[in-house]
Ligand SMILES: [Zn+2]
């Protein structure tokens with residue numbers, strides 16, 4: 688399916704030469720710079736200082752329901768700019784390269800955990816109408832094509848119009864999502880390992896809510912991949 692998403696010879700972000708790559712070497716360097724200082728929490732993928740704990744405070748208290756979550760980097764700098772341009776300015780030419788970036792994360796981070804089906808986090812019907820596209824779906828399609836995996840954008844449906852998570856406190860985010868998702872055809876997910884795709888993981892409430900309904904429907908395991916994640920702050924306040 689690679690012919691659907693041909694690689695250009697210039698950087699899809701800045702236009703500088705990038706033979707054989709989606710992004711030029713300068714942009715790639717910016718996207719990977721965080722790796723010098725941080726590494727992902729083994730469970731939720733939030734970024735932790737490289738020399739410290741391997742599991743974050745949240746996961747030590749309560750491990751997430753998904754097998755693991757991983758991201759391409761922190762929600763800052765160039766990655767944040769790209770997500771913003773893609774999601775809010777409709778720069779849809781970034782969907783394929785950003786999806787391929789996710790594919791690299793899956794290959795590098797998930798090792799022998801092979802998902803069988805790629806599933807995007809759905810938008811609420813109202814937001815889908817306003818934005819006209821679901822960014823997670825576009826990313827998921829590109830990722831699935833790159834890895835030769837099956838993709839299904841209609842597995843999870845959104846049953847109520849929830850408030851945007853971004854305006855809510857940590858606790859309110861969980862309440863907001865209670866009962867927000869359901870699976871459409873349980874036979875499609877039963878006994879299969881799923882890869883859940885979204886653009887950003889913040890508190891993890893959305894990923895946990897989706898994982899919950901998938902597991903209830905008989906899915907054997909869920910891993911989560913997002914473009915960006917948070918840097919674990921508890922480290923700075925852990926006195
Ligand atoms: Zn570039």
Ligand SMILES: [Zn+2]
Pocket residue numbers: 728729730731732733742743744745746747
């Ligand atoms: Zn964690």
